[in-house]
Amino acid sequence: MDFQSKFALNCQILNADLYRHHRLSVQLIRADQVHGLVSGNKWFKLKYSLLGAIEKNIGQVVSFGGAYSNHIHALAYAANALGLKSVGLIRGQWSEDNQTLQDARSWGMQLISLTREQYRQKHDADFIKNLQAQYPQAMIIPEGGSNNTALKGVAELMGLIEQQATGLDCLVAACGTGGTLAGLIAGARSTQSVLGIPVLKGAGFLNNDIERLLYNAKLNAKCAWQLDLEGHYGGYAKVKTEHLVHMAALEQQHNVMLDPVYTAKMWRRFDELVTQGFFASGSKIALLHSGGLQGRRGFGLEVAGLKNN
Ligand SMILES: Cc1ncc(COP(=O)(O)O)c(C=O)c1O
Numbered sequence: 001m002d003f004q005s006k007f008a009l010n011c012q013i014l015n016a017d018l019y020r021h022h023r024l025s026v027q028l029i030r031a032d033q034v035h036g037l038v039s040g041n042k043w044f045k046l047k048y049s050l051l052g053a054i055e056k057n058i059g060q061v062v063s064f065g066g067a068y069s070n071h072i073h074a075l076a077y078a079a080n081a082l083g084l085k086s087v088g089l090i091r092g093q094w095s096e097d098n099q100t101l102q103d104a105r106s107w108g109m110q111l112i113s114l115t116r117e118q119y120r121q122k123h124d125a126d127f128i129k130n131l132q133a134q135y136p137q138a139m140i141i142p143e144g145g146s147n148n149t150a151l152k153g154v155a156e157l158m159g160l161i162e163q164q165a166t167g168l169d170c171l172v173a174a175c176g177t178g179g180t181l182a183g184l185i186a187g188a189r190s191t192q193s194v195l196g197i198p199v200l201k202g203a204g205f206l207n208n209d210i211e212r213l214l215y216n217a218k219l220n221a222k223c224a225w226q227l228d229l230e231g232h233y234g235g236y237a238k239v240k241t242e243h244l245v246h247m248a249a250l251e252q253q254h255n256v257m258l259d260p261v262y263t264a265k266m267w268r269r270f271d272e273l274v275t276q277g278f279f280a281s282g283s284k285i286a287l288l289h290s291g292g293l294q295g296r297r298g299f300g301l302e303v304a305g306l307k308n309n
Contacts, residue, residue, distance in 0.1 A: 009034065009157075011164045011286070014254055022274050023281040028256065029161050029171075032263075032291040036305055040291020041180045042074035044157040046141075048149030050082055053139045060085040060138040062131065063145065064114075064122050067094035067101060068237070068298040070259075070291065071144050076104035087112060087135065091119040099297045099307055146179025148217040154183020155219070165286045168192055170279065173288040174199055174266035175227065176236075178206045180290060182213040188223035197231035197266040204229060231269030237261050239299055243268070259292035260299055 010030040019026045031040045038046070053061055061079050065072035065088060072088045079086035086109040093113065094101055101111055121127035122143055131140060141147060162168060171188065172195045175181045181196040188194050198206055206227055214221060233243050239260045247264035251257060258264040270287060279285060293303050302308060 009160045009164050012254070012256070014287075016253065018271060018274055022277070022279065024274060024279055025284045027165050027286045028254065029165065029286050029288045031157065032257075032289045032293060037077045038074045039293065040070075040289065041154060041157070042070065042145070042291060043078065044153040044183070045145040045150040045179060046075060046078055047153040049139065049141050049145065049147060050078055050084065052149060053084055054082060058137065058139045060087065060135060061141055062087040062089065062135050062138045063141040064089045064091070064119065064143040066091045067098050068295050069100065070295050072104055072109070073100050073294050075141070075145065076107040076109035079109070080107040086110070087138070089114050089119070092116050100294060103294070103306070144177035144179055146177040146213065150179045151183040151186050151213060151217040151219055154180050155187030158184045158187025161286060161288075162189070165284070167284055168286055169283045170195060170285045171288060172197065172266065172270050172285060174262040174290055175203070175206055176200070176262065178210040179213060181225070182210045182217070184288070185210070185221045185223060185225045186214060186217070186219040190222040192223045194223055194225040196225070196227045197269045198227055198229060199232055199236055199262055199265045201232045201235040202229070203227065203232070228269060228273065230272075231265050233265055233268070244299070256289070257293055257296075257303075259295045260301075261295055262292045263289055
């Protein structure tokens with residue numbers, strides 16, 4: 001199955017008094033529309049891992065995630081569509097009602113619980129070695145899919161963005177593990193800048209993680225980049241009512257659907273930065289809609305085309 005041939009990247013011009021007032025041209029990169037189930041950053045991150053597994057005759061992939069993980073959801077679907085077996089190592093306990101995991105299971109993913117303590121070892125060399133011994137025929141993909149090949153796939157996404165949004169000065173994207181941002185940085189031109197908004201509290205460590213991801217993938221940053229650490233609004237997956245109110249206002253104003261954990265926080269913080277005069281007047285800016293809509297169900301929100309809890 002060739003996901004890539006189905007992809008068309010749309011750009012949505014964002015009209016808002018706030019942007020006009022600050023003389024900014026702002027667009028939303030609708031990567032959420034590239035595929036119904038492997039949307040946003042996901043196929044770009046997974047593409048070379050999955051195609052690499054097929055090429056090397058590796059029939060199984062194993063990866064990690066939380067009970068509402070967009071990565072696990074997309075991996076389960078894409079692996080199944082490509083004829084690969086998949087195993088999801090899921091953090092902590094989960095409820096059988098959880099629709100993200102029900103979907104993953106329906107696409108053939110074997111789900112295994114890891115205690116929070118076990119899950120914390122996900123990057124430890126010994127832990128990975130044992131896991132590989134347990135699944136000798138499998139490709140182990142790190143949490144969020146953020147391995148070397150993910151950066152290559154996301155750098156291609158940056159190329160597609162440039163084709164749609166020519167003359168771009170700055171790209172803004174939400175950060176979890178930093179893999180997406182590292183790929184965007186690798187694909188950006190020297191005249192551009194990339195701004196990452198981590199959705200985790202105290203995510204300064206991502207500066208090093210992103211440098212390390214780029215170094216390990218043998219990729220260089222030609223562009224300027226930085227992280228803004230104030231866009232977590234309470235921490236990872238912490239969603240207060242006022243955040244949902246902000247999200248709903250953005251959705252209504254721009255006729256778009258967002259997820260509360262990643263894209264709504266990124267956009268909310270972007271608007272605050274615009275208000276503070278962070279961006280130079282006349283700049284052309286793009287916000288990356290990195291998908292994640294299936295995760296809305298964890299907050300009791302609807303998603304067209306997907307079952308709710
Ligand atoms: C919708 C969405 N946006 C952004 C991200 C951040 O990606 P990364 O982990 O590569 O930083 C994720 C991570 O899973 C995501 O699901």
